[in-house]
Amino acid sequence: MPRENNLYSSTNDLLRILHHNMNLMFVIRRRKGQFYCSFLSGKLKEQLELPDIMPSTDQEFNPEFLSLQNSKLTQAFTGKEITYRHHFHNHYLYTMLSPVIKDGEVIEVVGTTIDITSFEKSEQQIEFMATHDILTKLPNRQKLLDDLDRMIHNNQHEKPKAIMICDLDRLKNVNDTLGQFAGDQVITLIADRLKENVQETCSVYRLGGDEFVIVIDQEVADVKAFAEQILQVVRQPIIISKHDFYMTATIGICCMNEKACKTEDYINRASVAVHYGKVQGGNRISEYTNEKSKQYNELILLESDIRKAFKFNEFTLSYQPKVDVHTNEIVGVEALIRWEHGKKGKIPPSLFIPIAEEIGMIDQIGEWVLREACKQFVRWQESGANPVMVAVNISAVELQHPDFLSRVKQIIKETGMDPNYLEIEITENSVMQNTEECIEMMNELRSMGVSLSIDDFGTGYSSMGYLQKFPINYLKIDQSFIKELFEESGSAEIIKAMIQLGHTFGLKVVAEGVEGEQILSFIRNQKCDYYQGYFYSKPLEADLIEEKLLAFS
Incomplete structure (x- = not known):
């Protein structure tokens, strides 16, 4: 192949090639501390609408742009190669400055600028996708954590007043009825409503699923009033596929006046508050407290275990004998649920019953206890034992x-x-709720032959009025009074008054928690009818109760 010693026959050819180059080529010189352009070429020059001859004044350029250029050129004239990104006329640019050195002195700087607008926009799109929810276009959980971390730790003046989680209630019903697409429409609509109705100083995020987060600014005077406004916004009717829906939400609030180890702890606290609002029926506002946090940990650990307890037959019944004070014979038993957890051992009812109530399992447990106690009564009868009262809480x-x-x-x-x-x-407290309904229900039970007793008497309202109104048979004095009989002044007089009160209204009185002969002697002298407690026996399994009943038979 023949060699060419000179590819370009003239300087004009070189200039023509540079002019058709896609980038911007330029040469900068400095005279008396001022920079001026001695050469400017390339197709990018036309896209940036730069003149063939650069103006002698700087008036046509943004001051910020000029400041950046002067700073970079000053560095280049020290002999350093400089690269940097910048923005000019809606273009994202990448510029390289190469100093030309002669006799140890920079005589000019040759520059090349590339248009990276498409690359920059792609980066921005990737960044947006990483920090925003695709469906609602709201900032996502990661963006929330980043923003909170900046606001809390970098600038105390920006620290929010509270964090609010808004969790939509029963969105699953929409998904099951009209499909996932309809559910997505609901989420998008609620997101738009939240963006439109929150104050400009507050920020809305999508935490995931059916949960949104609102970061509340210090300018919001009343956080709970603000939360109520959000609930009203969510409750507005929604029309999808010609169907009207009325959504509700549960809001959990965590105020930022308490310190947390990690930014995410604030979000977790608001989640605890939401959970409590949910188990109480939803469609309400719940604010985080330390007490809720403690109970929440127990709830999380035991909630699924309670549901599994039926499957693994971990629930059993024990029976506390109710004994005649004068004859010491068993006249009845109280059915008490027990939970023998497969891994955690015995779990007391005082721990799991409140949780069962919160997660909506108490009806199922109560029905199981009633059915098992009734079955056991029949089994005792079939064994030949004399029948005794079986009490169920x-x-x-x-x-x-x-x-x-x-x-x-x-x-x-x-x-x-x-x-x-x-x-x-x-x-006591349960019968004081919905009083008229309770009276009607209790009368119906009495008409069936079922007996009724007021348990833990003295710990609730202690009103004499309802003893006349309610069709009850037994009055059970709470064990806290019995145990303090000889420890607290006045306890003896209180117990005397309770026994007399019960007898005045024609009720049989039961003393709970009797654990010593001295206590038994006292209630016997006061004409108490029955007692329960460890002095006679702890709660026993069904077969041991059967032995005692057969012995009396």
Whole structure:
């Protein structure tokens, strides 16, 4: 192949090639501390609408742009090669400055500028996708954490007043009815409503699923009033596929006045508050407290275990004998649920019953206890033992269930239980809720032959009025009074008054928590009818109770 010693026959050819180059080529010289352009060429010059001859003044350029250029050129004239990104006329540019050195002195700087607008926009799109929710275009969880971290730790003046999680209630119903697409429409619509209705100083994020987060600024005077406004926004009707929907939400609030180890701790606290609002029925506002945090940890650990307990037959019943004060014979038993966890051992009812109430499992547990106690009564009868009263505790939640009466009737029928030996124990506070409904329900139970007792008497309202109104049979003095009989001044007089009060209204009185002969002697002298407690026996398994009943028979 023949060699060419000179590729370009003239300087004009070189200039023509540079002019058709896609980039911007330029040469900068400096005279008396001023920079001036001695050469400017390339197609990018036309795209940037630069003149063939650069103006002698700087008036046509943005001051910020000029400041950046002067700074970079000053560095280049020290002999350093400089590269940098900058923005000019809606273009993102990448510029390289190469100093030309002669006799140890920089005589000029040769520059090349590349248009990286498409690359920059792609980067911005990738950044947006990494920090924003695709469906709602709201900032996502990662963006929330980054923003909170900046606001909390870098600038105390920007620290938010509170964090609010807004969790949509029963979105699953929309998904199940109209499909996932309709559910996405609901989420998008709610996101738009939140963006439109929050104050400019507050920020909205999508945490994930059906959860949104609002970071509340210090300028918001009343956080709870603001939360109520958000609930009203969510409650507005939604029309999708010609169907009207009325959504509700549960809001959890974490105020930022308490320090946290990590930024995410604030979000977790708001989540705890939301969870409590959910188990209480949703459609409400719940604010985080330390007490809720402690209970939440127990809830998380035991919630799924409670559901599994039925599957693994971990629930059992023990029976606390109710004994005649004068004859010391068993006249009845109280059915008490026990939980033998497969890995954690015995878990006391005082721990798991409140959790069962919060997660909506108490109805199922209560029904199981009632059915098992009735079955056991029948088994004792079949063994030849004399029948005794079987008492079952009923929670306030169960008592207010519309199907409670029909459920009791059905269990009596299925098990063959004699209702005349069934006793239902109700706490003071539970009977004081929905008083008229309770009276009607209790009268119906009495008409069936079921006996009723007020449990833990003295710990609630202690009103004499309801003792006349309610059709009850037994009054059970709470064990806290019995145990303090000889320890607290006045306890003896209180117990005397309770026994007399019960007898005045024609009720049989039961003392709970009797653990010594001295206490038994005292209540016997006061004409108390029955007692329960470890002095006679701790709660026993069904077969041990059967032995005692057969012995008396």
